[in-house]
Amino acid sequence: MAIAGQRWSALPVPHAMQSPDRVPKERYFDPQFYQLEAERLWPRVWQMACRLEEIPAPRDFVTYEILDQSVIVVRGDDLGVRAFQNSCRHRGVRLVEGRGRCDGAFTCPFHGWCYGPDGRNTFVSQSKTFAPHNLRAADLDLVPVRCEVWGGCAWINFDDAAPPLRTCLEPMATILDAWKVESLRTEWWRAFRLPVNWKLAQEAFQEQYHVVTTHPRLVIPGRFPPRGSATFDPRAFVEAELHYLRVMSEGMAGMVHANDVRVAEGLRDLELSADPAEAIPTWHRALNDAVVRWHRERGADVPDLNDLTVRGINEPMGYCFPHYFVLPMYSSASSYRFRPLGPEETLMEIWSLTRPPAGHEPVRPTPPEPWAHDDPRTPPIPAEDFSNLPKQQRGLHARGFEYMRLSEKAEGHISNLHRTIDGFLADLPYDELLPALREVNVNPLERPVVDIAF
Helix, strand or coil, X not given: CCCCCCCHHHCCCCCCCCXXXXXXXXXXXXXXXXXXXXXXXXXXXXXXXXXXXXXXXXXEEEEEEECCEEEEEEECCCCCEEEEECCCCCCCCCCCCCEEECCCCEECCCCXXXXXXXXXXXXXXXXXXXXXXXXXXXXXXXXXXXXXXXXXXXXXXXXXXCCCHHHHHCCHHHHHHHCCHHHCEEEXXXXXXXXXXXXXXXXXXXXXXXXXXXXXXXXXXXXCXXXXXXXXXXXXXXXXXXXXXXXXXXXXXHHCCHHHHHHXXXXXXXXXXXXXXXXXXXXXXXXXXXXXXXXXXXXXXXXXXXXXXXXXXXXXXXXXXXXXXXXXXXXXXXXXXXXXXXXXXXEEEEEEEECCCCCCCCCCCCCCCCEECCCCCCXXXXXXXXXXXXXXXXXXXXXXXXXXXXXXXXXXXXXXXXXXXXXXXXXXXXXXXXXXXXXXXXXXXXXXXXXXXX
């Protein structure tokens, strides 16, 4: 299979995507491929470093870890957010771990060098013992890391030449702005160590082909009556919808918040037409209006859900390359972040995000201790996904297995993602990469294979 405009042979990438619908298995475990990602992908991309409610007050800080790099993200006295390499300019000691508050200065635990929350060096112990060229002011401050704020999060990029954050996240940034994602706050936060490659972990959430087999509880009779059905029962349809909402809410909160489930249950007696073509959109409009009304009455900042539907941006999932997802549903959202821990190990985090009533900001969230992929506390839906992933990672090592063969219509986003990664691994300039980013920063579900054009 070939798509016009692709120059596959021109990309000097090991295990490159030679065919858009076939993913070489080595991309998921080969140490050299993993190292190439560490050298050419992760240093050039915008990464979600923390949610802003993790650093609500001046001088609050968190550290963001990616591969062998550590970054301090700190709220300044002016409430701006800045980032610095977490390394003392004396002998490289990491200054801080985890999160905390810089009441005075970031102080190196080895020799006591100090830095303010603006990154400026404020103290060098026994400074008279150093040669003048080792005390030049420009060389003593912490090394800054590019940092921008969007969507309720702080983002970092090690590449000073990369385009601005929003440019690299479009068109999804504009869609999620309409969802008012900046108003979402952490309700709970979970983390999982998955024994799989970071791309494999993401791909389980980037297509719906697996839903019928992996999540049979989500296949609920009566939700999607056939067109022209003469046996449509409005009461059965509503009960099926309510059952679906309860299943989606179970253990996941933000996926469909319990508040929104209760709002939906209050519409159980809504009069609906016997014609499904009229009844189904009537139900969805009524539920959207009821959810918006309920939350706005409590002072929450919630978008007009029916307006989003009219505008065609009522997306159930947003993806921001290379590792961040937002899944907005009614008033709330789930959010995912993936980070590689090794060629065959990934840290996945899940946030349940909701919109607090006016004057009720939640407490500063505590970073979670990662659970194993099979921890019994895992919510049911991700637990079902996690049950397959280790089997898939092991199966890729089978000698007779060469590549994943993708459905070009149902699993196209996986292909688009990998081919965009190849552009980074080939060290292409950003003016060539941006069109590819616009193809992957979308709702990945049921996304077809597209022409990435490099």
